[in-house]
Amino acid sequence: xxxxxxxxxxxxxxxxxxxxxxxxxxxxxxxxxxxxxxxxxxxxxxxxxxxxxxxxxxxxxxxxxxxxxxxxxxxxxxxxxxxxxxxxxxxxxxxxxxxxxxxxxxxxxxxxxxxxxxxxxxxxxxxxxxxxxxxxxxxxxxxxxxxxxxxxxxxxxxxxxxxxxxxxxxxxxxxxxxxxxxxxxxxxxxxxxxxxxxxxxxxxxxxxxxxxxxxxxxxxxxxxxxxxxxxxxxxxxxxxxxxxxxxxxxxxxxxxxxxxxxxxxxxxxxxxxxxxxxxxxxxxxxxxxxxxxxxxxxxxxxxxxxxxxxxxxxxxxxxxxxxxxxxxxxxxxxxxxxxxxxxxxxxxxxxxxxxxxxx
Amino acid sequence: xxxxxxxxxxxxxxxxxxxxxxxxxxxxxxxxxxxxxxxxxxxxxxxxxxxxxxxxxxxxxxxxxxxxxxxxxxxxxxxxxxxxxxxxxxxxxxxxxxxxxxxxxxxxxxxxxxxxxxxxxxxxxxxxxxxxxxxxxxxxxxxxxxxxxxxxxxxxxxxxxxxxxxxxxxxxxxxxxxxxxxxxxxxxxxxxxxxxxxxxxxxxxxxxxxxxxxxxxxxxxxxxxxxxxxxxxxxxxxxxxxxxxxxxxxxxxxxxxxxxxxx
Numbered sequence: 370x371x372x373x374x375x376x377x378x379x380x381x382x383x384x385x386x387x388x389x390x391x392x393x394x395x396x397x398x399x400x401x402x403x404x405x406x407x408x409x410x411x412x413x414x415x416x417x418x419x420x421x422x423x424x425x426x427x428x429x430x431x432x433x434x435x436x437x438x439x440x441x442x443x444x445x446x447x448x449x450x451x452x453x454x455x456x457x458x459x460x461x462x463x464x465x466x467x468x469x470x471x472x473x474x475x476x477x478x479x480x481x482x483x484x485x486x487x488x489x490x491x492x493x494x495x496x497x498x499x500x501x502x503x504x505x506x507x508x509x510x511x512x513x514x515x516x517x518x519x520x521x522x523x524x525x526x527x528x529x530x531x532x533x534x535x536x537x538x539x540x541x542x543x544x545x546x547x548x549x550x551x552x553x554x555x556x557x558x559x560x561x562x563x564x565x566x567x568x569x570x571x572x573x574x575x576x577x578x579x580x581x582x583x584x585x586x587x588x589x590x591x592x593x594x595x596x597x598x599x600x601x602x603x604x605x606x607x608x609x610x611x612x613x614x615x616x617x618x619x620x621x622x623x624x625x626x627x628x629x630x631x632x633x634x635x636x637x638x639x640x641x642x643x644x645x646x647x648x649x650x651x652x653x654x655x656x657x658x659x660x661x662x663x664x665x666x667x668x669x670x671x672x673x674x675x676x677x678x679x680x681x682x683x684x685x686x687x688x689x690x691x692x693x694x695x696x697x698x699x700x701x702x703x704x705x706x707x708x709x710x711x712x713x714x715x716x717x718x719x720x721x722x723x724x725x726x727x728x
Numbered sequence: 729x730x731x732x733x734x735x736x737x738x739x740x741x742x743x744x745x746x747x748x749x750x751x752x753x754x755x756x757x758x759x760x761x762x763x764x765x766x767x768x769x770x771x772x773x774x775x776x777x778x779x780x781x782x783x784x785x786x787x788x789x790x791x792x793x794x795x796x797x798x799x800x801x802x803x804x805x806x807x808x809x810x811x812x813x814x815x816x817x818x819x820x821x822x823x824x825x826x827x828x829x830x831x832x833x834x835x836x837x838x839x840x841x842x843x844x845x846x847x848x849x850x851x852x853x854x855x856x857x858x859x860x861x862x863x864x865x866x867x868x869x870x871x872x873x874x875x876x877x878x879x880x881x882x883x884x885x886x887x888x889x890x891x892x893x894x895x896x897x898x899x900x901x902x903x904x905x906x907x908x909x910x911x912x913x914x915x916x917x918x919x920x921x922x923x924x925x926x927x928x929x930x931x932x933x934x935x936x937x938x939x940x941x942x943x944x945x946x947x948x949x950x951x952x953x954x955x956x957x958x959x960x961x962x963x964x965x966x967x968x969x970x971x972x973x974x975x976x977x978x979x980x981x982x983x984x985x986x987x988x989x990x991x
Binding site: 612654 | 742746749838
């Protein structure tokens with residue numbers, strides 16, 4: 370019996386649970402039989418009380434627990450139907466249990482009834498205590514399990530969020546330092562070294578600053594506006610060496626805002642998009658203006674370009690949509706509903722991207 | 729013997745200058761006859777100057793180097809040799825190894841002297857074989873064909889074309905379209921009864937059409953294969969399509985001529 374049960378129990382979690390519950394019930398039954406025999410001193414024999422108690426208790430657990438596991442599995446059962454099942458099981462298990470016990474012990478049923486009639490109060494007290502005890506025990510256990518499951522779910526959610534954040538970080542890094550940017554910049558350096566060593570030196574400094582800041586900022590929580598603007602200056606400076614007269618740019622950060630903290634990588638993608646989708650693919654090039662300003666208690670970061678404008682090509686539309694979705698998602702994660710992101714057309718041409726962040 | 733001439737198309741001025749300088753050092757007898765900074769100018773200049781060698785940056789504003797080469801191959805008149813094309817790119821994303829054993833070469837930025845030296849040797853050898861040079865155009869056309877991305881799988885097929893005519897929208901069943909013809913910013917939708925303009929580009933339209941029925945036969949033309957009666961080659965070797973019940977003949981460019989080889 371046992372050998373067959375063990376593998377079956379590991380494959381059927383409900384069966385396993387049922388067997389455990391029956392075992393616990395048998396302990397209860399034994400305690401009840403002892404109470405009836407030695408505290409209430411009814412029926413001289415412990416054996417008789419034990420058999421009756423076993424029959425009633427086992428039936429009860431079979432109806433309540435078996436029914437629950439069959440109907441709702443290991444989930445937390447719905448309260449009302451479960452209570453109905455519980456209430457129905459009491460008279461049923463009493464009546465049937467008594468029947469089985471009388472057949473096993475070869476004692477007529479009426480004898481039980483008579484004994485009970487003589488000790489109504491005692492039995493009533495016992496009944497309340499037993500029912501209360503059993504209910505309290507099982508209810509608590511299911512609560513504990515419910516909390517356990519909830520905690521596990523919470524843990525899984527936290528892990529998933531962390532994984533997403535890591536992936537986003539990686540994607541961002543890959544997107545930031547794309548091979549095109551790097552190799553083109555190196556090619557320009559190579560050319561400059563031969564003709565203008567001083568400019569080459571300056572360009573190399575900017576590249577180092579850009580790479581270091583990009584790598585570092587994707588790991589830090591906060592950065593100052595001054596730092597972010599100097600990073601943008603380095604990036605746009607690099608691009609200007611590469612694009613020559615096709616790119617002009619201007620950065621505007623009021624002195625009193627230098628020390629303000631913002632999360633890294635919010636401003637940078639906007640500026641890079643203005644280059645990548647706006648000015649760089651445009652035959653005549655264009656201008657980029659980056660400014661930070663304070664409006665009431667909001668920090669406004671605005672990137673304006675005079676490039677190709679939004680959705681110049683289907684491929685652009687797709688990547689822009691993705692970029693916008695990413696930015697919005699990030700803002701929601703950081704600020705909930707308090708921050709906004711706007712992307713629209715610039716006049717006479719190009720695009721405007723605007724972030725509003727609560728200070 | 730006229731001196732050999734090269735045209736450089738590169739949008740980054742320092743890189744264009746550097747390439748020019750390096751070429752001068754490695755190949756003094758080659759004259760750089762022009763430097764342009766976008767794809768459209770590259771095509772114009774190449775058609776005007778007919779250089780022997782054309783250095784094309786892949787990533788350029790307006791038109792990519794690949795698109796420029798494609799257009800040049802279509803618009804090239806048959807006088808004079810087609811230039812030897814060398815693609816220049818910062819990043820090997822186009823599986824450009826295809827060019828390693830081919831007529832045109834490709835070089836990666838930053839360009840090293842050693843690598844460009846190899847390119848120069850290769851070009852010199854090519855330029856001396858006149859027979860080879862005659863086949864240059866065919867060769868680049870073949871390569872372009874392998875590089876032109878296949879038809880992307882459409883998210884949804886168009887069954888009706890909605891074209892604005894005056895203040896109403898005309899609905900045209902796709903099956904009734906004879907051909908689509910790209911104009912500057914629009915596409916002209918030609919049926920047996922009518923012509924209507926739609927405000928979209930051929931590039932955006934293509935993925936929404938059934939590629940087995942609608943064939944691109946030219947940079948600016950997509951034709952309903954069910955309406956083609958025959959393909960006719962004139963004495964100069966140019967291919968055109970005769971459509972059923974339609975006057976207009978449609979030219980087929982070299983890049984798509986293989987569609988009309990007999991079985």
